[in-house]
Amino acid sequence: MELQLRMLGTGGAFSTRYANNNALMTIGDFTLLVDCGVTAIRSLHEMKVPLTSIDGVFITHQHADHIGGLEEFAFQMLYVYRQKPKLFVPSTLRNVLWENSLKGGMINPEAGLNSLDDYFEVIEIAEGSAAKLSEDFRLEILPSEHVRYKSSYSLLVNDRLYYSADTRFNRARLEELHDRGVRYFLHECKLYGAPGVHTTLEELLTLPEELQEKIQLMHYSDDMENYIGRTGPMTFLHQHELYRYPLD
Numbered sequence: 001m002e003l004q005l006r007m008l009g010t011g012g013a014f015s016t017r018y019a020n021n022n023a024l025m026t027i028g029d030f031t032l033l034v035d036c037g038v039t040a041i042r043s044l045h046e047m048k049v050p051l052t053s054i055d056g057v058f059i060t061h062q063h064a065d066h067i068g069g070l071e072e073f074a075f076q077m078l079y080v081y082r083q084k085p086k087l088f089v090p091s092t093l094r095n096v097l098w099e100n101s102l103k104g105g106m107i108n109p110e111a112g113l114n115s116l117d118d119y120f121e122v123i124e125i126a127e128g129s130a131a132k133l134s135e136d137f138r139l140e141i142l143p144s145e146h147v148r149y150k151s152s153y154s155l156l157v158n159d160r161l162y163y164s165a166d167t168r169f170n171r172a173r174l175e176e177l178h179d180r181g182v183r184y185f186l187h188e189c190k191l192y193g194a195p196g197v198h199t200t201l202e203e204l205l206t207l208p209e210e211l212q213e214k215i216q217l218m219h220y221s222d223d224m225e226n227y228i229g230r231t232g233p234m235t236f237l238h239q240h241e242l243y244r245y246p247l248d
Ligand SMILES: O=c1ccn([C@@H]2O[C@@H]3COP(=O)(O)O[C@H]3[C@H]2O)c(=O)[nH]1
Pocket: 012, 013, 014, 063, 064, 065, 147, 166, 196, 197
């Protein structure tokens, strides 16, 4: 069994070169879109991935580079393809995702479209245990500290691949997961400046060498090329490339 990954984009929120940091993960016959930002629909078109080939969408948090394409995804699925896609959403985000982000553009009482459930088959994911998205695809959500007092999540897939999404540096978590046998770490990276709500390259470079060797960097700024050769053993993820991660 392997996880196949293609990044729709690998850019930070203000990147114009690398598109929003959204990921397509396939295990067995199940394909999950992790986040659906402003650039997601265009990226999928460029990758020749039909919207109908996506078995479900998972949302990590409410910033536009992670949910800004969800309205178009929902509208296309409803009005073009007449399908109701699965939306996997952390329990703490379900209500605010609709009330504070999507409702303004998507509510349509005349058409009976009044809630998230009218567009999606909503499947809440709770913290603390892995959810089975399919026979082969297990997803655990790990609360992350990104913008304080707001929900955001990192992911653990099949106990083998960690996907940070947007988060401040969390050394204890990274080392604990590494000790538990997690093999692949896809980590966001702010290449320069103070951390703020993100993890900096400087912080990641303080991790043990054997952990850095397992890290691929994403959510980077447009000047990424200036940092090639300055990331220790860590490598950069590239948009649209196919990566394969054995899971056994
Ligand atoms: O408290 C805040 C909230 C936001 N921001 C910026 O806005 C961006 C929103 O998307 P992002 O989470 O990918 O990156 C964020 C940062 O670049 C910030 O610096 N501090």
